[in-house]
Amino acid sequence: MVIHISEHGQNIVYRPIRPSDREALEAMHAALFPIRYEPEFFLNVVNGHDIVSWAAVDRSRPDGNDDExxxxxxxxxxxxxxxxxxxxLGYGSSRTNQTLVYILTLGVAEQYRNLGIASSLVQEVIxxxxxxxxCKAVYLHVIDYNESAILFYKKMNFRCLRRLPSFYYINSQHFDAYLYVYYVNGGRSPQSALDFVVAVTTYLRGIFTSWATRLWKREQKIPGWSKCKKATSFFNLNRMIKSTNNRGCQHV
Structure with missing residues (x-):
């Protein structure tokens, strides 16, 4: 059990969801989400069947509902x-024991918003x-028009990995979703093809520049070279380096 005192003096406590919370949980889901959840979902939540959950309650409520x-x-x-x-996410191939935590639902009653409760709940998940x-990551989906949720997860340092076309089907209409992820325990973002090209180009550019520098120093030490010869060699090296830089930009 975690206790948090809000800026407005509420005594907010975070605890596991219990069977006695089912009615209130169903009512909040119906009020907050356009998707209707099956009764089996709520049974699994309140009984802890393959679902882990946390509830926030206000112990300072004067109406006797301090555990609602x-x-x-x-x-x-x-x-x-x-x-x-x-x-x-890049964790579905080699190691069979790797896991991910998927946030199914997250919600706060309207009168308790902007008090840091949602942030505290997500911190419990993390x-x-x-x-x-x-476990290598926490992930979730956000419907594309939910700008407040998108801003919230960005503030929580979740990373938007990609857009998923027609992920949701609500009221006979398709909606895109964003996939957001928060990495834990050394998890990291999968490297894209573009990232790979940039890394290789940078590596090759460094090798060529180092080689050109060593060659120029060697030329400096060779006696009998004319000034014109040295100037021409320096010009060619610069041109070669610039040409390599241009090719690198084209790769990127």
Missing amino acids: IIGFVTVRVMIATENEIGDI KYASSLPE
């Missing part, structure tokens, strides 16, 4: 090799994921 949830987050631990997202040695 005002915010929640639900997550599932996924085996990277059993999920196509593992391939996108701490949980970090405690799993084989």
Whole structure:
């Protein structure tokens, strides 16, 4: 159990979701999301069947409902090799024991927003994921028009990995989604083809520049070269280096 005192004096406590929270949890999901969740989902949440969850409650409420949830987050631990997202994140091939934590739902009651509750709930998820040695990332999907959620995850240092066309189908209409990820336990972003080309080009450019510098120094030491010869050699080397730089830019 984690206790947090908000700037407005609320005594916010974070605890696991319990079976007694089911009714309030269903009501909050219905109010907050355009997607309707099946009863089985809520049964799995409140009973901890393959879903880990946290609730936020306000212990300072004067109406006697100081254990009623005002915010929640639900997550599932996924085996990277059993999920196509593992391939996108770069963890779905070699090591079969790697896992990912997927944020299923996150919500806060309207009257308790902008108090840091959502941030605290996500921090609980990150701490949980970090405690799993084989977990490499926390990830989630955000519908493309939810600008406030997109801004929130950016502030939480989640990285937008890609846009997924027609990911959601709501009210007979398709919507794109953004895939956001937060890496833990040494996890890192998969290297794109462009990143590889840039790295190789930079490496080759460094080798050529080093070779050209050594060649120029050797020429400086050779007696009997005319000034014209030296000037021509220096000009050619510069031209060769500039040509290599241009080719590098074209690769990028």
